[in-house]
Amino acid sequence: MAARKDNNSYKQIQLDLQFKSYQKLYIFYGEEDYLKEKYLKRLKKAIVDETFAEFNLIEFEGKGLNEEMLIEAIEGYPAFAERKMIIIKDLDIYKPPSSLQETLPTILSDLPDYICLVFYYDTIEYKPDKRTKLYGIINKIASVNEFGRMSENELITLISKYVRNAGKEISKETCQYLLFLCGNSITNLLTEIDKAISHSTLTEIKKYNIESVCTRTLDAVVFDLTDYISVKKFDKAISVLNDLIAQKNTEVMLFSAVQRHIQRMYAAKLFMQTPDSNSKELMRLIGTGSSFYANKIQDMTRRISTEWLRKSIKICGETDIALKSSVADKVKIIEIALLQMSSI
Numbered sequence: 001m002a003a004r005k006d007n008n009s010y011k012q013i014q015l016d017l018q019f020k021s022y023q024k025l026y027i028f029y030g031e032e033d034y035l036k037e038k039y040l041k042r043l044k045k046a047i048v049d050e051t052f053a054e055f056n057l058i059e060f061e062g063k064g065l066n067e068e069m070l071i072e073a074i075e076g077y078p079a080f081a082e083r084k085m086i087i088i089k090d091l092d093i094y095k096p097p098s099s100l101q102e103t104l105p106t107i108l109s110d111l112p113d114y115i116c117l118v119f120y121y122d123t124i125e126y127k128p129d130k131r132t133k134l135y136g137i138i139n140k141i142a143s144v145n146e147f148g149r150m151s152e153n154e155l156i157t158l159i160s161k162y163v164r165n166a167g168k169e170i171s172k173e174t175c176q177y178l179l180f181l182c183g184n185s186i187t188n189l190l191t192e193i194d195k196a197i198s199h200s201t202l203t204e205i206k207k208y209n210i211e212s213v214c215t216r217t218l219d220a221v222v223f224d225l226t227d228y229i230s231v232k233k234f235d236k237a238i239s240v241l242n243d244l245i246a247q248k249n250t251e252v253m254l255f256s257a258v259q260r261h262i263q264r265m266y267a268a269k270l271f272m273q274t275p276d277s278n279s280k281e282l283m284r285l286i287g288t289g290s291s292f293y294a295n296k297i298q299d300m301t302r303r304i305s306t307e308w309l310r311k312s313i314k315i316c317g318e319t320d321i322a323l324k325s326s327v328a329d330k331v332k333i334i335e336i337a338l339l340q341m342s343s344i
Contacts, residue, residue, distance in 0.1 A: 043085075049080070061088075068099075074112065105165070145288065156176070162193060178293070225258065234339055245331060255323055315337050
């Protein structure tokens, strides 16, 4: 049966699980580890009977895999089952080990019907190469599933359901605040919402529950830092900076976040001056999936002048060069930049 491909989503695996019609070859990749692992477990449960998992489930790390190991795993028939599952983690199939470079296309194009082979990308990136023979084979027979970040609405639905299952409620606005504060990784969000659930003594999770116990992402903290600079509260900005340094964030990474945020503010400022500006377009422009973040950045830029933003961007550019090329005290370089911006 030819694979029904959807290279930009994980609809394929959803359909296969729904109709119990499984492919011989799967590729799982993308930055949302929670969904990736969830669907791998569901596929594993559907294909492999736990009683005979010792015979019908083989897992390899891509780094140590060679041609002999792979062929032996494929040629061994399943025991007391129709199918056998092979999971290979973090093998760059377009740049495989030397023993597989010549033979991998042939092996994949001739997989037996009883095999369910999964290439699972966790710590390395899946980078298809359209120039290769292998790409044509993958495009023809594989179910390629990308597990990217969920949209804001999807995350709100997931969080609301999770909170209800815990016997509590959470409003849409509080969900949006959680996403702004803690980011859009499902694994991280579920950990943080568990904290808020434990902290809440009421039936509904409130913003103060989230503020009290949840860990803020770097972007959320940088928002506060930049806010302090723009209203000339240099001492508070330095306090936030010192906290971030104490948390083992590198100076270059920290200042890159500051620079990125100010660039977004400048883009938002210019966009808001256009006649057709709206929140949805602003979210796309500044590269965020959080409506709370977009609204907050709009409110912030309304009280900041275009001149301040232009001068701050210039200071950020000069500071970025200094951080990457100087051996001087990097924290001092950042402090000087923050002082310059707060003095504009």
